[in-house]
Amino acid sequence: MNKKILLVCLALLVFVASATFVAATADVNTPDGYKINDNLTIDKQQGELQGKAAIVTSVVMENGTDNITLTTFSVDGDVDLSEAGGQNKTINGKEGIYQEKDGRSLFLYKVGEQFVSINAPNEKLIEQIVV
Incomplete structure (x- = not known):
């Protein structure tokens, strides 16, 4: 019984x-x-x-065979997002660069001092992610 409680607690801890x-x-x-x-x-x-050094943190969210990659970049200095290619776009109030590449949608924008990249199967999912 104690092992079951411990496993449940560990599972909750991983989720949180x-x-x-x-x-x-x-x-x-x-x-x-x-x-x-x-x-x-x-x-x-x-x-x-x-081309600028960055500290990278990335999370992959999966749903069956679909996946979304959310990556943040902490960069010393500023990055010109227009150099990333794509078109200027605002999604849920976030201004960034949007492009479709290899059948996927990519959105890159800045929040505070970090840059955020979302790589998703389609733009609708990006709209659900960005708040």
Whole structure:
């Protein structure tokens, strides 16, 4: 019995930690039916955005065969989003760059000092994510 309670508590802790992780990376919604795959999470690793060094945090949300990748970039200095290609677009009040590539939708925008990239199967899902 005690092992069952411990497993339930651990499962709840993982769920709360995952939800907190997404909230810490960007203020977003998780679309209905999608769950975070903790095995694909990247936390504060070295990377780059538009050729500038960045600290990268990434979360993958899955729903069957569909997936959404939410990535935040902490970059020293500013990045010119227009260099990312695509078109200027505002989604739910967030101004950024939108493009469709390889059958997927990409949206890159800035929140505070971080840049947020959403790679999703379609624009409707991006609209559900961005708050």
